[in-house]
Amino acid sequence: MPSKRTARIGALTVATICSTVSAVVLTSPAEADSIRIHDIQGTTRTSPLVGQQVTGVEGIVTGVRTYGSSRGFWIQDARADDSPATSEGVFVFTGSRPTVSVGDAVAVAGTVGEFVPGGTSSGNQSVTQITRPTITVVSTGNAVPAATVIDAKSVPARYTPAGDTAANGSINALPLAPAKYALDHYESLEGMNVQVADARVVTATDPFTELWVTVKPWENRNSRGGTVYGSYDSQNTGRLQIQSLGAVADFPKANVGDALTGTTTGPLDYSQFGGYTLVANQIGTLKQGGLERETTRKQTRGELAVATYNVENLDPSDDTFADHAAAIVNNLQSPDIVALEEIQDNNGATKDGTVAADQTMKKLVDAVAAAGGPAYDWRSIDPVDLADGGQPGGNIRQVFLFNPERVSFTDRAGGDATTAVGVTKAYGKAHLTVSPGRIDPANAAWTNSRKPLVGEFVFRGKSVFVIANHFASKGGDQALHSQFQPPTRSSETQRHLQATAVNTFVKEILATQKNANVIALGDINDFEFSDTAKLLEDDGALWSAVKSLPKSERYSYVYQGNAQVLDQILISPSIRRSCAYTYDSVHINSEFHDQISDHDPSVLRFRP
Incomplete structure (x- = not known):
């Protein structure tokens, strides 16, 4: 991300x-x-x-x-x-x-x-x-030059020219071709008075009083009003950020699928966190699209429901515990196992050596019970202080939340922040040497990043290995609107190493037990079509279940007008071959201005 x-x-x-x-x-x-x-x-x-x-x-x-x-x-x-x-x-x-x-x-x-x-x-x-x-x-008092209309007809279908190889891929010195490339079209209007009309919102209003619209109503549209980002070669050219020159209080609180009706007019600027930005003197009237938060179906008695949910730096001082609990109980229908990402330690971002998160988890477990959910138990491993990245002092980590009335956790002592989990064989079945454990924590792939948490569960007599991940963020990557085209994705290097390490561990399990049920899930911080995903899936060890959805429904995160996949649940061949699984990305956060996390949770249901 x-x-x-x-x-x-x-x-x-x-x-x-x-x-x-x-x-x-x-x-x-x-x-x-x-x-x-x-x-x-x-x-x-x-x-x-x-x-x-x-x-x-x-x-x-x-x-x-x-x-x-x-x-x-x-x-x-x-x-x-x-x-x-x-x-x-x-x-x-x-x-x-x-x-x-x-x-x-x-x-x-x-x-x-x-x-x-x-x-x-x-x-x-x-x-x-x-x-x-x-x-x-x-x-004084002169008429302002008429606003240039930006619409579906004026914005080209191609996003950008390729950069000049003699200039390290920069497009700065290339002659503008505004009739050919969208970025050139916007650049040819830089600083000018422009307008959009009846524009659909494709990224909700954020805390910085910004939102995104599209001037191309049918460009990669999904059923909920967003614009899906489906490949590196298929940019959404109609996206445009909207800010305001007026009072913050007057800025509309919009969700995806809403519309700014009438005209939105002002100078066309360029900003760090969005590229070309219409800074509005006049903002259209907000027309609500009626978007509602999704609720997935309840798992049947014979189905195991496994979910992933990034709760965005949750610590005991936050006021979102009741909201997260309601989301888990009501929108996710109380999954049997929930892999949580971004659980912080007991005092959040305070740098005082605290690494335990038992108070954070107690507050969440109690909130779930108060919301009518099950009496969840949990397992995790405290990280080394300041070693896993994230908000400084917060010591974020992954945590397994599970319903002991439906599944049992196989505890094997010895797992800690620096001990690597291994795989053994007993009675023809694979077992973890420690549970919970961490995958290869000394590997340089995990420097200043979250180490994968693996646990062994039993559901109706069948073992299921679950690997909770939170890969390195996209911080440092050049933006889609960068002067360098194609933009450099420097953060991929670490995620590729991480994906390889997880894939290697999954192959150890499968080499020990060919038909083992293995799930690797979490905030992968990369797309389902990315090389990161391909390395996770290498040699068929895993397969990203989000690809079972139609392309228009593949997203868990909305950024700069693009609905995209960052959160994934990958499954081993035995689960995929059974065809007895369903996958759902449950849209409760990413499309809403009052989100409690910037990620949507996902849930997989299957019969082991």
């Missing part, structure tokens, strides 16, 4: 940008032969005038940003040139609160710059802007 965000002010990333306070002068208009905005923007992603001083740059103010670390305003030239590749808008960075107003005609002098949200190491594209400005207000 993409990394959790750091400090933000309003909807903007906190960044340090050198600037001087702008000066506003009420004097004469700019010279007739002055540089125009389209000269600054040019026909590539970076300005041909970067680093140069410009004077008398004319435009009408179309938007003013008074908050965050990137205060300033957008201007647009009402006299456009005849090139579709050159934008007629540009951002003027003031650093302090701007004193101009929408509708002012201004002439600006300053330095042309390229600002990369998130820094150059992020791989993000840059925003062309004028810095250290001196501003001349020529007149």
Whole structure:
């Protein structure tokens, strides 16, 4: 999964940008032969005038940003040139609160710059802007240039050109082809006044007062109103982030499948956590789509129900225990086994050496019982302090929650944070040397990452081996909208090592007992079509059950307008061959603005 965000002010990333306070002068208009905005923007992603001083740059103010670390305003030239590749808008960075107003005609002098949200190491594209400005207000109350419509007809079906191999894969210097590529189309409108109309929400409003819409209603649409991300080569080109220049309290609280009816209008910006972003002066009216949280079916008496659920940094200080309990009891129908990810220690993110999570688990187990669920038992292994990544001090780990009235846990002593679990054979059957145990915890694959937790369960006399995983996050990967195309997915390296280690262990079990029931599940932090998934499945040792669903239903996480798979349940050949299994990704969180976790749980039911 993409990394959790750091400090933000309003909807903007906190960044340090050198600037001087702008000066506003009420004097004469700019010279007739002055540089125009389209000269600054040019026909590539970076300005041909970067680093140069410009004077008398004319435009009408179309938007003013008074908050965050990137205060300033957008201007647009009402006299456009005849090139579709050159934008007629540009951002003027003031650093302090701007004193101009929408509708002012201004002439600006300053330095042309390229600002990369998130820094150059992020791989993000840059925003062309004028810095250290001196501003001349020529007149006030002017009509704002008409907004350019962004819709299904105007946005091309292809997402991006391939990067220039001579420039490490960067697309910055490539001539823009706005009629051919979606990213080029958006770049050709950078800084301009744009609008979308009757746009469907494809990522719910987040805590940073942002949401995503699509301008292509039928692009990879699913039945719940989202837009599914199905392969690296099939980008969803109609996605666009929406922020607001207005008060946070006025921002709509939208779910996936809702719509912003009417028009949403404002300057087109580019942000660190979303790429091209419509920063709205005017937001359409929220029309609710009526999306409801899903409830899976109850397992039958002879079915074993095994679920995975990332509860997002749960610790005793959180106020979400009752909500998580209700989700487990009602929406998941009290599975027999639940692999929980992101259970934190007893004092959460406090760095004081605490690693035990018994208080966290007691609070959850009690909440489940209070919600009418079973009296769950649990097993886990406390990690070495600060060794497993996640929120510093939180010591997240995986935990098995299980219903002892339906399944029994086979306890074998000796499992701890540093002891590797092994496989033995007794009476022709595979057994774990320790249970619960950890898979190869000294392997460099698990450096600063969660070690897989494996346990041996018995259901109706049949042994089932369950491996709970939480692979390394996608933090550090270049974004889909990166200046480097295709973007580098550097975080894959560790997940590939992790997948190989888990696959190797599963093969040890299957070599000992060919027909063993093995389930590897959890927050894999990668897609069902990824190389990570292929390495987990290697030689048929496992198979991701999410692929039993139609492609339009394969998702457990929604990010930047893409409904995608991060959570998976993989099954061994004996389970798959039986065909007596069903898989359900239960959508209770990822599509909703009031989510209690950013992940949806998944559940597998089968007859061992």
